[in-house]
Amino acid sequence: MRQMTIGQLSKAGGVKVTTIRYYESIGLMGEPDRSESGQRLYCDDAVHRLSFIRHARDLGFPMDAVRQLMKLQTDPGSDCSAVDAIAREHLNDVRKRLGQLEALEGELKRMISSCEGGEVGECRVMAALNDHSDCITETHERVTAL
Amino acid sequence: MRQMTIGQLSKAGGVKVTTIRYYESIGLMGEPDRSESGQRLYCDDAVHRLSFIRHARDLGFPMDAVRQLMKLQTDPGSDCSAVDAIAREHLNDVRKRLGQLEALEGELKRMISSCEGGEVGECRVMAALNDHSDCITETHERVTAL
DNA sequence: CTACAGTCTACAGCGACTGTAGAGGCAATC
DNA sequence: GATTGCCTCTACAGTCGCTGTAGACTGTAG
Numbered sequence: 603m604r605q606m607t608i609g610q611l612s613k614a615g616g617v618k619v620t621t622i623r624y625y626e627s628i629g630l631m632g633e634p635d636r637s638e639s640g641q642r643l644y645c646d647d648a649v650h651r652l653s654f655i656r657h658a659r660d661l662g663f664p665m666d667a668v669r670q671l672m673k674l675q676t677d678p679g680s681d682c683s684a685v686d687a688i689a690r691e692h693l694n695d696v697r698k699r700l701g702q703l704e705a706l707e708g709e710l711k712r713m714i715s716s717c718e719g720g721e722v723g724e725c726r727v728m729a730a731l732n733d734h735s736d737c738i739t740e741t742h743e744r745v746t747a748l
Numbered sequence: 749m750r751q752m753t754i755g756q757l758s759k760a761g762g763v764k765v766t767t768i769r770y771y772e773s774i775g776l777m778g779e780p781d782r783s784e785s786g787q788r789l790y791c792d793d794a795v796h797r798l799s800f801i802r803h804a805r806d807l808g809f810p811m812d813a814v815r816q817l818m819k820l821q822t823d824p825g826s827d828c829s830a831v832d833a834i835a836r837e838h839l840n841d842v843r844k845r846l847g848q849l850e851a852l853e854g855e856l857k858r859m860i861s862s863c864e865g866g867e868v869g870e871c872r873v874m875a876a877l878n879d880h881s882d883c884i885t886e887t888h889e890r891v892t893a894l
Numbered sequence: 895c896t897a898c899a900g901t902c903t904a905c906a907g908c909g910a911c912t913g914t915a916g917a918g919g920c921a922a923t924c
Numbered sequence: 925g926a927t928t929g930c931c932t933c934t935a936c937a938g939t940c941g942c943t944g945t946a947g948a949c950t951g952t953a954g
Contacts, residue, residue: 609900619901624942639950641901650878657877662852665941675874682871686863689873693856700849703842706808710839717832725828727835728821731803732796755931765932770911785919787932811910901950912939919932924925 605635605643615652622652630655630669663692751781751789761798768798776801776815809838 612619625631631651635643654675658668667688674680709730716726758765771777777797781789800821804814813834820826855876862872 654877661855679867682867685871685873689856689860696849696853700853703846707842707846709807710835714835721825721828725831727831731800
């Protein structure tokens, strides 16, 4: 079995070298073999693990969820419902943020369309920002990550 | 004119005490008067500035945009189009993220609905995470903030 | 041999806060 | 006047998921 350097793994997995080292540092990737001079040497399996992480991250799963999913994956006898639960929770999260973003879009659109040019002193956008009661977003949660 | 402490301003503006101090530290809020013992003392005007910031942040404007908007506000003769441009740029940003999140939602939904229970070894969700070619999201940009 | 690209470690920085520690201030009650 | 209990102060570390930097070493091609 031939082994690859971190740079080759980086290309194979579509993940930056520094990011791979970061994943290793937080225990997501496991410590690879080293060459005599101390360079990391990965086997093909590492590409799979890295792709798994990248795909999960592309789907927006938080690191913690990725960690759990990886643990479940290495234990193929475990119940699928755990995986399902993680995915559903994430979907809920995504939907919640979608709702917030949609409300945001509506409010911004409304603000912008009511602007008729002129000076800032009479700008509707500014007025909306100044007028505290003019707030549609009822949730006072701030729109956050993802 | 009576002055208020940071705690009172916090309640009046709906912003945490620590956050107000943070806004001061990054130059968004300006340094207030101090009492003899060194406590911050704010005038009513501070409530307006704080509300402005909070409202803009609730609308998802990045700090930098908030800074620009505040500068424009204090110069009421300036052209409204600058404000409009900032708001439009932000709207574009929001729409882009909406698109990404929608794609994400679709993919997650599809993944989850194809899962029929059983063991992780044959779980469709896991399969989707493992199979690299099974990726809908064509933009390889990772879904980020907001 | 000389470039130059790749790799190593260790640590700082991003944004927008939040949390902590340890000290001091202020008003009300006993 | 002493105590209680909340408020405020500064300064700094932590959050998340990386990215960037510095300075040194390694590997390979010409």
